[in-house]
Amino acid sequence: MNPVRSFTLIPVVVLVALSAWSVAPAQEARLEPGMVNPGWVEPPPWFHESFLDIREDVQEATDAGRRLMLYFYQDGCPYCEKLVRDNFGQRDIADLTRRHFNVIAINMWGDREVTDMAGHDTTEKDFARDLNVQFTPTLLMFNEEFQVVGRINGYFEPHRFRAALSWIGERRENDISFQAYFEQLSPEPATGVLHARDGWLQPPHDLASALREDGRPLLVLFEQAQCSACDELHLDILARPDSEALLARFQVAQIDVAGRDRVITPEGEQTSAAAWARDSGVLYTPTLAFYTPEDGEVIRAEGYLRTFHVQSLMEYVLTGAYRDEPELQRYLDRRAQSLYEQGIEVDLMD
Template sequence: MRYLLSLLSCLLFWTSLSAMPNADSSFLHHPPYTLADSISSVKTDHSPVILLFFTHTECALCAYMERVLFQDKKLANFYQTHFTAFRVPLDSEIELVDFNKENISTTKLAQRFEISTNQLPVSIFLNAQGEVLYRFQGHTQRPEEYQWLGEWILNQGDKSEEAFAAYRQQRYRESSAENLLPAAEASHAFFDSTFGDLQEELSHVKEEQKAGILLFFEMENCPFCQRMRETALIDPKAQTFYRQHFKSFAVDILSDVELTDFDGTTMTQKAFAQQHRVRVTPVVIFYDAQGQTLYRHSGIITDSQEFIWLGEYVVMGGYKKENFATFKQAKRHTLSTQ
């Protein structure tokens, strides 16, 4: 998350951003193009999947994807090898030829896939018949994640959001074990992708019937936050438990990156942390489906089992009748007698 936030902070300065020349993502074909031709070439070529990347010049996350992530040579080579990829800009009406060899504008193509500008960026993956394999809405935090998305599209049968989340967790663990990424980077798999709109995330919590939202408050150069990311947050069992019961997001208490509060108010992450009285880190706060605070835990937890117990303490309503120390002591006693 911190890797992404430092980059997004720069992207939010729109005066300087708009002055930047458009970076040419080597694996994305720019309009005008004929999608019908891509279907015939996909059937005979080595690129079995079509990617439509919907973007807009005023979308900060789109700019981050195109001007930072997509410039990664390994990622670009992977998509150039395995996909036929098209850039679909929605900031202007550009005429294209669709899969049925009919003229269509970029905005009409977006409407066909039920994409609006406030959902961007959106990646649509299609097979050789032009059928949607998977819709990925949002950004990835690192170029590796977007490559893993492509690997998963090519190799996995189950195309559910939960299946990709599990695959992403697996790849982070493998990369960390092989020392391809620092241990703390594997903790990215613990957190859900988000546009930073907590009010919208509450609706997802209700739809998915989860217990609520977990916010992990941290800050740059916090050794206790770093240690927690390298221990409890990378444990597969902890990641699976929290993904089942909560939507989990990281908040940098010193960041000027904006988010939308539970009540729809836009503010910086720094102001949000101050509003919730977070001044030292790490702090974990659990919120219910209405955005009301359920429980607040201050301080580091490095033991993954204890971290799971913290989640159980909230899910089971233990916080209503006893403190966490008592709950944890009972859990340890039960574990020792088994």
């Protein structure tokens, strides 16, 4: 069994977004004993109040012709703030959300009592852990059968978030994939090229052999040509000297999510690039999937990442820290605090 994963793939679909981790290295937000992440962003007033009996919340939403959305947050999370202010702060997005969903906020470190879908009493933090919530914000959308039909791990930019709300809210998840639905809309501006590098593994990929024979961890980049976040990852974040040094310690395979190249996956299955991406639940590009020879897939981060997050993920895997600290948020908090104590300021959006 793998020691840690970024999230559990939940039927019917997982929408993957910006993987947002909260750290607080600056002096005005420095962690104090007993605190996890300082800071608080007030949710919109139209969020629903709840006794956190999830079964009752699903039924209430169903009776109103809507679906239940659970919003997992943590204090001091900059991407939670972006979600609340940049997304829900737009009138059309707020109206779209209210039309299709009852939204309830849950603190991933909170102690309020929750009754889960099976009727078991637990706490917010244990409920989040049971659902493998590693990123904030995380949004879970439930149907009337108490099943999770949509999951957004992290932050979607407003145009993509708007599409996701419509896709799940209009119950299209069984009719069309989100990627196909999103591509029907106006394409995002991008260079239109895949940014491959010399020295990376070349197709057709035999990733099982590469992982077994090389000994270095494997980083799989699921990407597509028309992807502005992929452009930013390659032309900025991975081009920085510290990122280059970390990246050199990985084998890297770039997988075109629309490609036909043959692939032998790290698990030894023979498939195509597009089929592997689809069967793995990759619905956002870029997706970064990390494997080690000892543990297989260690962690997966999907969506828009900035420099601190990308470098932290690489160090998390390279140092084997995931074995001792399976909760990524705590690792990131400690790493940010360590950098702060060295006089290095961490800007999460740099």
